[in-house]
Amino acid sequence: MRLFFSILAGGLFGAGLHLSGMTDTTKVQGWLDVFGQWDPTLAFVMGGAILPMILAWQLTRGRKPLSGGDFPAPPRHEIGHRLVLGSVLFGMGWGLAGLCPGPSVASLSYGGAGGLVFLAAMLLGMGAAPAIGARIDRIAEAS
Template sequence: MRILISLLCGGLFGAGLVVSGMTDTKRVQGFLDLFGGWDPTLMFVMGGAIIPMFIAWRIAAKRETAVLGSPLPAAPKTEIDRKLVIGGILFGMGWGLSGFCPGPAFASLSFSGTGGLVFMIAMLVAMIAARPLIPALFR
């Protein structure tokens, strides 16, 4: 049951990315281009995600288990540390240069051609290669 609901949620998330245009790299880069052809669409998509998650975290804080009975994960840390700042900068640079972040990159694999596939492979290789480097960078 859990796998089925996870599949349904992932499919809904992917469909939302496609419908909102967030798999279009030009739309994302247009949001980041403040002095050119600025496109505010991403702001509305983010707002549409933040509002329900804010409500969901409030409800989850009052519960001990999820609807399906499994334990709820701990709330994320609110501390802003060096690791978070550096990770945010690297994520933002990659997102701004390519127009993709992991969710839309995965959602667009079926129609983005070789460029999307190359991006996804490079992203996965970088994620795997970064694992052993993280402890050395944050001593």
């Protein structure tokens, strides 16, 4: 049952990314080009994701998922060096490639070497992140 809901949620997420234009790298880069030919339409996509999530956090408090396990805890509100550095790197990659993790996986369904290269680089970065994060923590503690 859990696998079914996972596949259903992933499929809906991928379809939503495709329909909203989040898998179109030129549309994403247009959204990020605030001082040029700015395309504000993705603001509605983000708002359409953030607002229901706020409601979902409220409705799931104290409840259990139908498929078992637990709902994830709400995110922490602390801002540290890892969050700032990770956000900067994520934003740079998003701006340069026009893709982030979800859309990069969804874009594999219609081909293109760019999506494969991005996905490979993303997986490499995810694999290297624990070691790099530990090194950054040591540097931050020493300062």
